[in-house]
Amino acid sequence: xxxxxSDQLWTMVRDDVDPFRGRARVHLREYFAEQIHALSxxxxxDAIEHCVQRGLTYGLRTERDLLRYLTLMFxxxxxxxxxxxxxxxxxxxxxxxxxxxxxSRLQADALRAQSEGEGYLASAPREADDAAPxxxxx
Amino acid sequence: xxxxxxxxEFSMFTGPKNPLVDGYLEGGSKTPINDRKHCKKTxxxxxxxxxxxxxxxxxxxxxxxxxxxxxxxxxxxxxxxxSVKISWxxxxxxxxxxxxxxxxxxxxxxxxxQRTLDAKAAKKLTFKDAWKGEFPKxxxxxxxxxxxxxxxxxxxxxxxxxxxxxxxxxxxYVERFTYFDILVKKIELSWGGTDxxxxxxxxxxxxxFKQDTRAHEASIITGLTNSAVTTQRxxxxxxxxxxxxxxxxxxxxxxxxxxxxxxxxxxxxxxxAKISLTKANGDAVHGGDxxxxxxxxxxxxxxxxxxxxxxxxxxxxxxxxxxxxxLRRRLPYKSNEGPSGSTNCHADYGGKRGGGAxxxxxxxxxxNSLPSNKFAFEVRACGTRDWAALSRPxxxxxxxxxxxxxxxxxxxxxDTYKVSAYVANISGAPVLDTQTPAATIRTTDFPDxxxxxxxxxxxxxxxxxxxxxxxxxxSASNVARASQQHALAGVKLTWxxxxxxxxxxxxxxxxxxxxxRTLLDKRGIQDAKRGLPVPDWFNQFEASMRGISQAASTTHxxxxxxxxxxxxxxxxxxxxxxxxxxKNRKFNGPRNDYNRWRNTTNQNADDSTxxxxxxxxxxxxxxxxxxxxxxxxxxxxxxxxxxxxxxxxGNVAMxxxxxACSQYMIETAxxxxxxxxxxHVVDTIRVKNRNGTHTIVPSGTGGVAPSSETLPxxxxxxxxxxxxxxxxxxxxxxxxxxxxxxxAHEMGHTFYLCHxxxxxxxxxxxxxxTNHHDPADLKCLMNYDFTSDHLCGxxxxxxxxxxxxxxxxx
Numbered sequence: 001x002x003x004x005x006s007d008q009l010w011t012m013v014r015d016d017v018d019p020f021r022g023r024a025r026v027h028l029r030e031y032f033a034e035q036i037h038a039l040s041x042x043x044x045x046d047a048i049e050h051c052v053q054r055g056l057t058y059g060l061r062t063e064r065d066l067l068r069y070l071t072l073m074f075x076x077x078x079x080x081x082x083x084x085x086x087x088x089x090x091x092x093x094x095x096x097x098x099x100x101x102x103x104s105r106l107q108a109d110a111l112r113a114q115s116e117g118e119g120y121l122a123s124a125p126r127e128a129d130d131a132a133p134x135x136x137x138x
Numbered sequence: 139x140x141x142x143x144x145x146x147e148f149s150m151f152t153g154p155k156n157p158l159v160d161g162y163l164e165g166g167s168k169t170p171i172n173d174r175k176h177c178k179k180t181x182x183x184x185x186x187x188x189x190x191x192x193x194x195x196x197x198x199x200x201x202x203x204x205x206x207x208x209x210x211x212x213x214x215x216x217x218x219x220x221s222v223k224i225s226w227x228x229x230x231x232x233x234x235x236x237x238x239x240x241x242x243x244x245x246x247x248x249x250x251x252q253r254t255l256d257a258k259a260a261k262k263l264t265f266k267d268a269w270k271g272e273f274p275k276x277x278x279x280x281x282x283x284x285x286x287x288x289x290x291x292x293x294x295x296x297x298x299x300x301x302x303x304x305x306x307x308x309x310x311y312v313e314r315f316t317y318f319d320i321l322v323k324k325i326e327l328s329w330g331g332t333d334x335x336x337x338x339x340x341x342x343x344x345x346x347f348k349q350d351t352r353a354h355e356a357s358i359i360t361g362l363t364n365s366a367v368t369t370q371r372x373x374x375x376x377x378x379x380x381x382x383x384x385x386x387x388x389x390x391x392x393x394x395x396x397x398x399x400x401x402x403x404x405x406x407x408x409x410x411a412k413i414s415l416t417k418a419n420g421d422a423v424h425g426g427d428x429x430x431x432x433x434x435x436x437x438x439x440x441x442x443x444x445x446x447x448x449x450x451x452x453x454x455x456x457x458x459x460x461x462x463x464x465l466r467r468r469l470p471y472k473s474n475e476g477p478s479g480s481t482n483c484h485a486d487y488g489g490k491r492g493g494g495a496x497x498x499x500x501x502x503x504x505x506n507s508l509p510s511n512k513f514a515f516e517v518r519a520c521g522t523r524d525w526a527a528l529s530r531p532x533x534x535x536x537x538x539x540x541x542x543x544x545x546x547x548x549x550x551x552x553d554t555y556k557v558s559a560y561v562a563n564i565s566g567a568p569v570l571d572t573q574t575p576a577a578t579i580r581t582t583d584f585p586d587x588x589x590x591x592x593x594x595x596x597x598x599x600x601x602x603x604x605x606x607x608x609x610x611x612x613s614a615s616n617v618a619r620a621s622q623q624h625a626l627a628g629v630k631l632t633w634x635x636x637x638x639x640x641x642x643x644x645x646x647x648x649x650x651x652x653x654x655r656t657l658l659d660k661r662g663i664q665d666a667k668r669g670l671p672v673p674d675w676f677n678q679f680e681a682s683m684r685g686i687s688q689a690a691s692t693t694h695x696x697x698x699x700x701x702x703x704x705x706x707x708x709x710x711x712x713x714x715x716x717x718x719x720x721k722n723r724k725f726n727g728p729r730n731d732y733n734r735w736r737n738t739t740n741q742n743a744d745d746s747t748x749x750x751x752x753x754x755x756x757x758x759x760x761x762x763x764x765x766x767x768x769x770x771x772x773x774x775x776x777x778x779x780x781x782x783x784x785x786x787x788g789n790v791a792m793x794x795x796x797x798a799c800s801q802y803m804i805e806t807a808x809x810x811x812x813x814x815x816x817x818h819v820v821d822t823i824r825v826k827n828r829n830g831t832h833t834i835v836p837s838g839t840g841g842v843a844p845s846s847e848t849l850p851x852x853x854x855x856x857x858x859x860x861x862x863x864x865x866x867x868x869x870x871x872x873x874x875x876x877x878x879x880x881x882a883h884e885m886g887h888t889f890y891l892c893h894x895x896x897x898x899x900x901x902x903x904x905x906x907x908t909n910h911h912d913p914a915d916l917k918c919l920m921n922y923d924f925t926s927d928h929l930c931g932x933x934x935x936x937x938x939x940x941x942x943x944x945x946x947x948x
Contacts, residue, residue: 064163
């Protein structure tokens with residue numbers, strides 16, 4: 001049986017993702033302008049790539065489903081799907097049902113918990129450029 | 139004009155952009171990121187409807203024509219009562235993927251409830267069970283506004299939306315939506331009764347009065363509940379038995395201050411609103427589980443007052459009073475504050491128009507158990523309509539389906555209140571929290587908004603009064619007529635007139651106490667120091683009546699006294715007797731003779747004849763000794779003429795009568811008969827002539843209101859009237875008025891009113907004040923002009939309870 005790992009799948013679709021990346025940036029700028037302003041282009045790209053990578057593992061393939069996943073990342077944090085505080089999210093994403101069924105079900109719980117979300121920035125990885133000089137200084 | 143229910147359109151269910159609402163619908167569902175070819179199998183939603191009695195309309199275009207206001211075209215039902223079928227139709231149902239059902243309330247763009255149906259559930263095209271407006275609590279997104287998991291009237295109207303989700307949804311069949319209302323059918327007002335009255339008095343009441351005032355509030359409430367809440371005019375009668383204890387209190391703001399101490403922010407009257415919902419068939423339903431649909435519903439409590447300006451000419455026949463109240467702008471003071479048209483006492487003058495809560499806020503609704511020290515319903519002040527308040531109904535428990543307020547009108551007499559309760563929101567928005575006049579709300583702006591009104595509450599200060607005649611021959615005065623001017627000022631005199639006999643039976647005893655110096659003080663304790671104000675008066679008092687029966691029933695005068703010549707003779711006989719009976723004298727013949735005469739056959743005889751004869755037979759030297767002693771005993775009355783004698787004895791009699799009356803008041807005073815007593819006697823003195831005939835001496839005093847006799851609690855006072863009810867045709871009359879205006883005048887004093895200025899040709903009343911009366915009105919009852927027939931404008935306001943100090947007239 002042929003098994004395709006998520007990183008292999010990501011490689012396969014990378015070229016097709018580019019148009020989505022553009023729309024995702026627009027989406028982020030429209031709904032999360034403040035957070036986007038604090039991120040570099042590389043960090044934004046990283047966030048989108050993380051979204052696609054994690055989304056694919058849950059079977060999310062349509063632009064809408066992935067944008068929803070991205071939205072949830074920017075409301076609840078980069079790795080909300082594994083965050084114990086938002087266990088409902090991981091359970092729905094890992095549970096049965098189609099991709100649209102999962103993301104739709106996520107909406108009600110997300111709205112209920114919206115005020116608890118700390119946003120993306122708190123969990124965003126630091127940029128490599130910032131980290132390097134500190135390492136050299138040691 | 140806005141109609142209830144309001145119009146419905148899609149835009150009512152939108153709100154600020156939310157990434158989890160608006161952002162959540164972005165991105166093509168048919169745009170696979172790997173650009174897979176789209177499947178030909180499509181599906182979608184074509185209709186969403188609600189059915190109960192009638193059906194709702196399914197919409198696909200967000201810019202559809204608005205559903206007009208009013209019930210026509212609206213789908214409505216009563217949650218927990220009516221059974222509603224939710225149904226939908228799908229295009230190509232076999233291809234269905236995910237169907238989202240969302241509920242939106244008016245005024246919010248985020249769904250309040252959501253359920254995600256998988257393909258299997260979506261294909262069933264309806265729910266298994268009929269819907270009663272309830273969903274499991276865990277499915278609700280907005281749990282704050284919908285704590286019971288039931289759609290409510292407060293959130294109405296609602297939009298139920300069905301949204302097709304998946305990557306095969308056909309354009310044009312992505313969403314359908316429909317609308318429904320939860321409507322209040324009617325509001326009915328009722329009395330809350332004493333169960334809803336907090337067990338403790340209001341904090342604004344002075345500690346001295348707390349217990350009484352709480353009890354009086356209960357009496358007021360009980361009294362009101364004998365009538366329907368819609369009764370056209372309902373007096374709110376506040377017992378106000380407080381009286382001046384010193385004449386100096388007439389010149390100050392004592393009435394206002396004491397009235398405030400007793401009634402604080404006003405009496406509290408619990409009012410309830412019974413709220414019914416509209417069923418799908420148009421009928422009303424109230425209480426039970428349906429009350430859950432009242433969660434969060436605001437009921438606005440509003441008040442209006444009479445415009446007294448319009449009533450002045452009929453209420454006050456005297457132009458001076460109308461003029462003072464109107465032209466000097468006392469009533470319309472700051473007329474732009476408070477409900478339009480109300481001339482209730484402004485907050486600046488101690489009232490509640492323009493400030494002060496008529497419906498006090500109550501933060502914490504209580505459990506069902508009553509009575510309690512907290513009011514049972516949540517109440518909060520309106521933001522813009524600052525005289526009104528909003529209350530919330532209970533959704534469960536004993537009072538489910540009811541809301542209420544602790545109506546607390548001002549303590550000012552003649553203030554009026556008509557209370558109305560309205561549904562405060564239309565289409566989820568507060569529409570009544572404005573300064574719009576109530577009449578405009580009812581007739582023009584929101585004519586069919588569910589509402590109810592009470593009749594007119596009319597604030598009244600009540601003073602209890604007892605009327606006692608000294609003798610049956612005292613023609614009863616018309617005390618109701620004597621009270622008319624005070625009634626115009628909002629003071630209701632409640633008279634009782636059944637104590638004549640009790641007073642008359644004890645009258646002679648009270649006079650004896652004066653003679654014996656055994657009077658009771660104001661605490662009811664015998665006090666030898668209490669008595670007539672001048673030492674000499676004791677002798678005169680005793681001697682002038684010696685041997686005359688003072689049984690109350692014998693005369694309508696306070697005292698019957700001897701004529702002057704007889705009075706002098708009595709003193710002379712007394713002096714002779716003392717001379718005859720003196721001990722330690724060389725010769726005891728006269729004493730022995732007298733005792734022999736007295737002890738043999740004349741024990742009970744009048745000894746004056748014997749003694750005068752004895753005196754006449756004395757030599758000049760001995761006579762002179764007796765004359766000297768007599769002179770000394772008569773004091774300054776020896777040289778009086780008969781006229782002077784009568785004048786002085788009139789004074790003595792007036793004081794004696796006052797003391798006798800005060801004894802009665804002291805002995806009978808209880809917490810249940812607070813008030814003042816009017817003791818009515820026609821004359822101060824009736825003169826008994828030596829020949830047995832009687833002469834009436836017209837009274838030199840019309841009446842007195844002796845503040846010194848007011849009991850220490852200031853709740854029992856008295857006034858005395860010394861005039862016949864009808865003016866006698868007697869040229870010697872000092873007074874050309876009967877008792878009625880004098881009673882009215884003395885009552886005024888008892889209520890802290892001082893003497894008023896009079897015309898240039900009238901005798902000025904002692905201590906009159908132009909500050910405490912309308913100086914332009916010289917016909918105030920409180921002066922000494924017998925033609926004065928009304929209380930001036932300022933007296934009227936003072937008696938209502940207004941603060942003269944705050945009005946700036948002091």
